[in-house]
Structures are given as structure tokens and as C-alpha cells.
Amino acid sequence: MDPLKTITVEAQDSTEILSLNRPDALNAVTPEMIDELTAYFSGLGDRLATRVIILRGNGWAFCAGAELGSEAFSAPGSGRAQRQLRIQQRYSQLIRLMRSCPQPIIGLVHGAACGAGFSLLLACDVRFATPEARMNAAYIRVGVGGCDMGSGYLLPRLIGLSVASELLLTGRFLGAERAKAVGLVSDIVAAERLLETGLEFAAEMARASPMGLRLTKQSLNALIDAPGLDAALMIEDRQQVILLETQDHQEAVAAFRQRRDPFYSDQ
Known part of the structure; x- marks a missing residue:
């Protein structure tokens, strides 16, 4: 495997810290970065021992957006x-992979998160921000x-159509305080x-059973577009019946009764 040039990956227990690593360019997204991120997220389905992903940026910013002078813009x-269109689809496919990977993704934003960086942030499951x-x-x-x-799909579902329209129609900046106020x-x-906050939250999620955590992300993705309550309940019912049949459910109940931490086998 070729060495990574635009991202870094560090494992801490069952969490992987994925860092955008073009700090001198404020982590601007290039086709090379897209390809490395695509390869990373494509492989997560085969690496279920990795339970949670933390996405962050090295240097002074999370991500300043797409690098305008790069080969992402066809001659x-x-x-x-x-x-x-082929280039555009390379970029948009990454968002699909982030939303469909089994692991929940925690986004840690500091400095700027613009354009493509903003979309990467929206594709995370949970986000934390610094004051600036x-x-x-x-x-x-x-x-x-x-x-x-994915911004036109994800943002209205995260913060509502009115505020999403305000931001998408103007490109207006959203500071940390308002981002928290609107639930982003x-x-x-x-x-x-x-x-540290990201790692603490990842550890809290890792207290759930492995399959329970994966199916919760999968169910949330399906439920956000469920056509009605009946469809939503059917998805939830099937998820619960599957999980009730796992050894990890039995272990979680035993650990609760014995007032100890569970030991999960993903079985």
C-alpha cells in the first residue's frame, strides 16, 4: 500500500483518528485527498474492530474547502x-461512503470549515467545535x-429548511455559537x-454493543427518510429483534445486573 500523503490515521483502542494533513494549505481538498479518503472509508466495512472514527484537521483549520487551482476543475x-461530471462524482461519492460506513463519525472542527470541508463536517454523525x-x-x-x-440533502435535515436555505443561498458564515444554537x-x-472531547465521546459510544452501535447508525440513516411512522416502527422492530438474538445482548443484561462493564464479543 502506498504511503498516505494527504491524510493520517492513528488508532487508539477501538477508535481511529483520521486527520486531514495538508496544514500548509489549510487542508484544502484535492483529488489526491479525495482518493485517499475514499480508499479509507471504502475499507471500513471490512474492519469492524474499528468502532468509531474521529475526523479532524491538522494545523490551523479543519478544511478550507476544495483547492480551486487543482485538477478537480477540468480543462x-x-x-x-x-x-x-466524472470528477464531481469522485467527490460526492465520498459523502455517500461516510454516511454508509458502519462506524459513527465524530467531526472535530476548529478554524475554517468551508465548502468541501463543510460538507465533510455535515457527513459526520456528531460534531464538536472550538469557539473560533x-x-x-x-x-x-x-x-x-x-x-x-450532500449539503443540500444533509443540512436541512440537520438544522431545518429555513436556516439551511439562508446558509446555502448566501454562503454566509456560521460561527460556533450559532452552530450550537441551531443544533449543528x-x-x-x-x-x-x-x-480529548472527541476521544471521550468515542469511548462512551464504544460502551454500546458493536452490532447495536452499527445498526443504530444504519437505522438513523433509514429513519430520516422514512415515509411515515409505520415504516419507522417496522425498521426499529426488526433491528431490535435481530439484536435481542445476539450474545452481546445477553452479556449487556448480565453486566447491568452484576453492576460491571460488559465484555462484548460482537457475536
Whole structure:
């Protein structure tokens, strides 16, 4: 396997810390970074011993967005629309992989999270921010549509259509305080405690049974688009029946009764 050039991966127990690693460029997204992230998230389904992912940025910012001068923008000429669509789909596929991977993703945002960086943040399951964090859907400010890399789908579901429309139609920046007020981030923590907070939250999630954690993320993805209460209840009912048949359910009940921590086998 070729050495990673634009990201780093560090394992801590059952959590992996995935860091965007172009600090001199404020972690701007390039096709090379997209390809490395795509390979990483594509492989998570085969690595279930990894329970939780923390996504962060090295250096002064989470991610300043797509690098405008990169090969992500196809050269003019015949067939440009087709070439550009292929590039666009390379980028958007990453969001699909993030949402469908079995592991919940904790996003840690400091500094700027703009454009593509904002979309990466939206694709996380839980987000924490430092007080100086600033984020925006910058797409519309560079002459393209405000909905890109899942922002038009994810943002309204996270914060509601009205505020999402405000942000997507203007590219307006959202500071940490308002991001917390509208429910986009769970909490605001000091910069020096950001990673610690992420690891603590990952450890809390890892107290759940492995399959229970995976199916909860899967169910939430399905339930957000469920056509009604009946469909939602059917999804939940089936999830619970499956989990009730696991050894880990029996272990969790025994641990609760014996007032000890459970020891899960993912069986």
C-alpha cells in the first residue's frame, strides 16, 4: 500500500483518528485527498474492530474547502461536461461512503470549515467545535450552486429548511455559537480539549454493543427518510429483534445486573 500523503490515521483502542494533513494549505481538498479518503472509508466495512472514527484537521483549520487551482476543475474543450461530471462524482461519492460506513463519525472542527470541508463536517454523525470555528457552504460564492457534496440533502435535515436555505443561498458564515444554537454542533470546547472531547465521546459510544452501535447508525440513516411512522416502527422492530438474538445482548443484561462493564464479543 502506498504511503498516505494527504491524510493520517492513528488508532487508539477501538477508535481511529483520521486527520486531514495538508496544514500548509489549510487542508484544502484535492483529488489526491479525495482518493485517499475514499480508499479509507471504502475499507471500513471490512474492519469492524474499528468502532468509531474521529475526523479532524491538522494545523490551523479543519478544511478550507476544495483547492480551486487543482485538477478537480477540468480543462476547457470538447467533452468538458462529461469530464467534469466524472470528477464531481469522485467527490460526492465520498459523502455517500461516510454516511454508509458502519462506524459513527465524530467531526472535530476548529478554524475554517468551508465548502468541501463543510460538507465533510455535515457527513459526520456528531460534531464538536472550538469557539473560533467558522463554517460555510462556500460553493455559491464561487459562482456555482450552493448545494454540493450532500449539503443540500444533509443540512436541512440537520438544522431545518429555513436556516439551511439562508446558509446555502448566501454562503454566509456560521460561527460556533450559532452552530450550537441551531443544533449543528453538539458542544463548543476549548481548542486544547477538542481531541480529548472527541476521544471521550468515542469511548462512551464504544460502551454500546458493536452490532447495536452499527445498526443504530444504519437505522438513523433509514429513519430520516422514512415515509411515515409505520415504516419507522417496522425498521426499529426488526433491528431490535435481530439484536435481542445476539450474545452481546445477553452479556449487556448480565453486566447491568452484576453492576460491571460488559465484555462484548460482537457475536
